[in-house]
C-alpha cells in the first residue's frame with residue numbers, strides 16, 4: 159500500500175519547507191475557494207509555479223476548494239476550475255456534492271478528494287463517492303479505527319485522515335460560532351472583536367473562521383451587564399468551547415493497519431517553523447513504522463516544541479478521554495526566530511520572524527532531524543554588526559555556514 163505524508167502549505171515558502179522536511183504532498187488554498195480565506199493563500203500564478211515545483215521533486219499538490227457553495231459561488235467557481243485545470247494539480251478537495259458531480263461531468267481528468275467537511279462517516283457514503291468517480295475521501299475526524307477498518311473493506315479508493323493539529327469543537331467544522339461572534343451587529347461602533355482584526359462577519363464555512371471556540375468567555379447576569387463573572391474549572395480558568403489538538407505521531411502504525419493511505423497535518427495558518435518541525439516528526443515516525451520500528455522519543459518530543467494546545471488522540475481509540483482543554487493558553491515554549499534564505503561561501507543569510515538577540519539560547523533545526531546550538535552568533539544587518547535583529551529584517555550570520563532550509567528557534571531552557 160502507498161502511504162503519504164500530507165502537509166499544509168499556506169504559502170509558496172511554506173510549501174518549500176514542507177517538502178524539504180519530508181512531506182510527500184501538500185494542500186494549498188487559492189484565493190477565494192479555500193476554507194482559509196485569511197491564510198496567505200496562493201494566487202493562480204503562484205499555484206502554477208507551485209505545481210511545477212512539486213512535480214520537479216516528484217511530489218504532489220492538492221488544492222482545497224471546500225467552501226459550502228451558495229448559488230452565487232457557482233459561476234466564479236466554474237471559471238476558477240477552467241483556469242486551474244490546465245495546471246496539472248494532483249487533486250481538488252471538494253465537499254459539495256453538486257460541485258463533485260459537475261466536476262466529474264466537465265473535468266473527468268481532475269482527481270477529486272472529498273473534503274472532511276463533507277462528514278463522511280460510513281461505508282455506504284464511501285461507496286457512493288467511489289461510484290461517482292472520486293479517488294479519495296478525507297474521513298470525518300469523528301471516526302474510530304474500527305469504523306475506518308470497516309470502510310477500508312468496503313471500498314478501494316484512497317482514505318485520508320487527520321493525524322495532527324487543531325480540531326473543531328463542532329462536528330467536523332459545521333459550526334456557526336465564528337459567524338455569530340464576529341457579526342458587527344453584536345459590537346458597539348468602532349469596537350474590535352479581537353486585537354488587530356477589523357469588524358466583519360467571518361463565516362467558518364466560507365473559509366474565514368475566527369476560531370471563536372478558542373476565545374476566553376465570561377458569564378454575565380442579565381441585570382448586571384458590566385460585571386463579568388469568571389468561569390473557573392481549574393486554576394487556569396476555563397476553555398469550555400476549546401478542543402485539544404490531535405497528535406497521532408506515536409500511533410501511525412495502528413492507522414496504517416486499518417488501511418489509511420494519507421496522513422494529514424492540519425494548519426495552513428501555522429508558521430514555517432510549525433509546518434517544518436511537525437512534518438519532520440511525522441516523516442521520521444512514518445519511516446520508522448515502515449521499517450517495523452518505533453519513532454524515537456527525542457523526535458516525538460519535538461511536537462512539544464511547537465505552539466499547540468494539550469494533545470489528544472481524538473476519536474480513534476475506544477476510550478473516554480476528554481477532548482476539552484484544561485488550560486486555555488497555547489503552549490509555546492520555543493520561539494520561531496528565523497529561517498535560512500541563502501548560503502554563501504562563508505556566511506548564512508536569514509529572514510527574521512521575531513526579534514533575535516545575540517545572548518539568546520539559539521538552536522538550529524535541520525530537515526534530517528538534527529538540532530544544533532548556535533552560541534553567541536555574529537549578527538549583521540545591512541553591513542553593521544548588531545546585538546539585536548528586529549522581526550522581518552534580513553540578516554547575516556557572519557562566519558556561519560548552515561544548510562538550506564535550516565530554521566533558528568529560541569530554546570527557553572537555561573544551560
Ligand code: SF4
Pocket residue numbers: 325326327328331332333334335336362367368369370371372
Ligand atoms: S469556531 Fe472553532 S469549532 Fe467553529 S469552525 Fe472555527 S475552529 Fe471550528
